[in-house]
Amino acid sequence: MEVRWDVFLIIVGSALVTFLPRVVPLMVLSRMELPEWGIRWLNYVPISVMAALVGQELFVNDGQLTSLWTNVELLAAIPTVLVAIKTRSLLGTVVAGMISIMILRYLL
Known part of the structure; x- marks a missing residue:
């Protein structure tokens, strides 16, 4: 096997x-x-980064803002956030999100 120096560099x-x-x-x-x-300021950095990533995934599609009724991911986020607030459980939140997205994709 030959080692190419440009790939190695x-x-x-x-x-x-x-x-x-x-x-x-x-x-x-x-x-x-x-x-x-x-x-105190550094404690908000992870929350801000996560909010920016999730917000972009939920509200923007192909560079355009999406409406609530045509965006399955945004509709699935509503019960997911409610479960997260109620249970404070990561596993419960992930399961709720997966079930929500499956049901909504099946129905819509």
Whole structure:
């Protein structure tokens, strides 16, 4: 099996580009004491990223905003969110979402 150097360098470069932005801030911030407001602000980052990803999936289709009645995923999100609020269970939320999407795709 022949090793092509251009492919090898692309793999190594991709690994560095993926690894460095994750490790360098961790190394720098581990030696610093962040103020209380900074720690509170960082607690909202995962929630914001998840909301942006889910919101884009639910409300945008092919670059256009979709209406409620033609969007099966958005309709399935309604009972899923209600189950998540009521049970606070990840497994229950996932099961509710899967059942909701299956029923709605079958009916619509």
